[in-house]
Amino acid sequence: MRNIFLTAVALVVLGCGKTNSEEPIAPKEGSYTGTVSVVYNGSTFDNENIQVDFKPAADGKTASIVLNQIRFVPTMPVTVDVTIPDVTVQADDKEIVLSCARVVPLAMGGEYPRYTVTDLKGKIVGNEMTFSLNFGDSPTSFRGTK
Amino acid sequence: MTGMALISLWLSIVPVQDTLQAGTVVALKESVPLSQVASPVSSIRPELLETTGTYRPNSLSGMIPGLHIPDYGASMTSTIYLRGLGSRMENPVLGLYLDGIPILDKNAYDFDWEGVRSVTLLRGPQGTLYGRNTMGGVLAIRTLAPSDCLPPTISLEYGTANTVRAGGFFTTGNHAFSATFRHTDGVFRNVFKQELCDPFNGLSVRWKWEKPAGDRLFVSHLFSASLSDEGGFAYGLHTDGTDGPVSYNDEAGYRRLFVLDGTKLRWRGEKVVVDGTASLQLLLDDMRMDQDYTERPIFTLQQEQHCGAGTLEVLVRRADAKARWQPSSGVFAFLRGNRMHAPVTFKRDGIQTLILDNANAHIPSDIGYLTLSDNEMTVGSDFDIATWNVALFHESVWRTGAWLFTAGLRVDYEGARMDYDCLTSLHYRFMPTMKADKALDVPYTGSVGHSRIEVLPKLSVLYEVAEGLRLFSVLSKGYRSGGFNTQIFSDILQHQAMTAMMKDLGVYFDQPTAGVTAGHTEYDPEEAWNLEVGGRFRREGIRAEVSAYGMNVRNRQMTVFLPGQSAGRMMTNADGGWHVGVETEAEGRWKDLCLRAAWSWCKTEEGVPYVPEHTLFAGVGYPFRLRGCRLQVDGFVRGAGPFWWNEEHSLREPFSLRAGGRIALVFPKWEVYARGENLTSTDSHTFYFKSMEKEYFASGKPRMIMIGITIKCK
Secondary structure: OHHHHHHHHHHHHHHHHHHHHHOOOOOOOEEEEEEEEEEEOOEEEEEEEEEEEEEEOOOOOEEEEEEEEEOOOOOOOEEEEEEEEEEEEEEOOOOEEEEEEEEOOEEOOEEOHHHOEEEEEEEEEOOEEEEEEEEOOEEEEEEEEO | OHHHHHHHHHHHOOOOOOOOOOOOOOOOOOOOOHHHOOOOEEEEOHHHHHHOOOOOHHHHEOOEOOOEOOOOOOOOOOOOEEOOEOOOOOOOOEEEEEOOEEOOOHHHOOOOOOOOOEEEEEEOOOHHHHOOOOOOEEEEEEOOOHHHOOOOEEEEEEEHHHEEEEEEEEEEOOEEEEEEEEEEOOOOEEOOOOEEOOOEEEEEEEEEEEEEEOOOEEEEEEEEEEEEEEOOOOEEEEEOOEEEEEOOOOOOEEEEEEEEEEEEEEEEOOOEEEEEEEEEEEEEEEEEEEOOOOOOOOEEEEEEEEEEEEEEEEEEEEOOOOOOEEEEEEEEEEEEEEEEEOOEEEOHHHHHHHHHHHHHHOOOOOOOEEEEOOOOEEEEEEEEEEEEEEEEEEEEEEEEOOEEEEEEEEEEEEEEEEEEEEEEEEEEEEEOOOOOOEEEEEEEEEEEEEEEEEEEEEEEEEEEEEOOEEEEEEEEEEEEOOEEOHHHHHHHHHHHHHHHHHHHHOEEEOOOOOOOOHHHOEEOOEEEEEEEEEEEEEEOOEEEEEEEEEEEEEEEEEEEEOOOOOOOEEEEEEEEEEEEEEEEEEEEEEOOEEEEEEEEEEEEOOOOOOOOOEEEEEEEEEEEEEOOEEEEEEEEEEEEEOEEOOOOOOOEEOOEEEEEEEEEEEOOOEEEEEEEEOOOOOOOEEEEEEEOOEEEEEEOOOOEEEEEEEEEOO
């Protein structure tokens, strides 16, 4: 009887420990500050100190990524906020993986097909967010921290 | 009759030098007669007012040396220049006193009068006794009093532009009444609307009641009201050196009701005389302006003011007028509240040129462009402005032989606060990204305020060289108040609306898009120190005066235009500089021939625009005695200039003269007359400004001929 009880306790403890360590990370809204690098006409220019907001949907399966005040080309006299909607979110216990094959971003009050986002790949690990994508023909990447 | 007898008895015990004595000037605070005041003084007799057709302050231009009040815009404009001082907006450089009561609002300075008995201007800063907004001087108007005992008089005149002016006055017992009405069709044609743009209808009434209350107290009560409805803003586009016609499409005009109700009390004790003055003032006005002054629907401005004010002053003097030392001390206070509704409405072309073009100029065309679907967009601005002032002052006059020394000091505290509540509502769309219009409300609220203390000293000396000949020198300081730039709020709000739209869109400009912000809404007081020497001669019908001054002006208030596609303007402070000048006037009678001449020269270090270098007036009158009547012939010329129209000194108005005259057949109880102004129909400009990078001029009025009749019911 005693052995049965100890075995049960051990199974519960081990079972609990195993369950906690394998549970996927719940995506949470957050802001990351870092550098957005855009390749334009063969050369890279950096948008520094850019705030990128991660806004997961209620079901946690998709999210929006908002790039605040960025410019696509160095000579742009304005900066714009760009929202990438419908980014697929997959989380495990170590990281949140972001992906999106193709989506039209939102900017200046509506869809902005000129800079259609393709091949978005990224992840959130701990306090760091990284992703890469193509804004139209311009390869773009971001690395930032909370 | 008992009342009149009491007034006469009471007046007989008033000290000789008392400036409140009937028949002299009741509006001034000096404790010595005007002939002994150590400042240049101009006095205009009622006869001269009549012969020159002066029934409103504008016509005093030139008659008083250095005084320049151009006639343009509308009654609210009332721009006054004196000694290189003055600006088109906000606080005046000249204090206006009506029977000893200060009129606080410059918008009420231009009014028609009837039965005015004298107009006196103390020139130079008079800050010590009169406080704020008297750095150029004090204009004191004395109206008909019951004790004047003039016969009831009515007058009617008609002339050019269907101008009708009717007026009359009478006294009965302790009461004096006067009223005047004026109508004119106007003289400037708006070629776009095919109508005259400067019609005027105005009515002014005045009632004065005076009565002794016992042996020691004298009470005087003044009620004055003026109501006017007029067009205006006859500004023509100036291109390639040529003046274009007035041509604007939107409503423009000005309506005003101004009511002044004041009471003066004088209590005469054994040792002191106490003067108390209190007034309530109400100004309700509504100005509408096509602010682009073109035939295109760009934008309009409305400025509606509900303004109320109360003033109070107590002045204590020594009762013994013959004493060597004549001290006078006083306290003054006022409180003024102004609720201003000043919406700017952008019409279709204005939305495009002033807002969209400005905004889209900053947006790369390959990103997109902004549209506004509103046919009209109103930038609503409401202001509550409170101003308060408390002052303590003292002035002492010492007589020693032929010398008369004066020293005075005033400490003037003024505070002001403005609450602004503005709202812009619009519907915008950014193409090609937005599929539909989006409503956006842009509120802008807040408050600004300030308070300042001004110390206003005065030192003067006067020496009586011989009988009637006096030399004087004075050092004095004056200021005009600071204030708030309500005019620039439409520009601020345009910027706010554009910024809000862009923020709503998530678009941010690298460079600021507006030159003005809420930080520009305040401007500081302007101050002037004046050192002056002069001489005065008054003897046997001859009056002459000459003075030379040097004024150091600091924080000069000036109106500046906002850069770019803007019609905005604002008051700001410049450094200032030295103003030097000479003023002289003479008046005399030789047998029946009456002569008057006035001339001034003023040079400003910084070349202040709008300020004439010279003013000139020369008039002559002569009565031809006929059987049972006389033929009175009067002629005069007045001139002003040259002056700069802009800070860059690229536009200059030459000196120009305008001739006027009057010929009257005068019978004991009535007279008929014809009078004219600008008889040679000389072309000149009265105003210049820039709006939306275009230049505009206002022209002087052409020849005006009037015929009239005056009946005295003796």
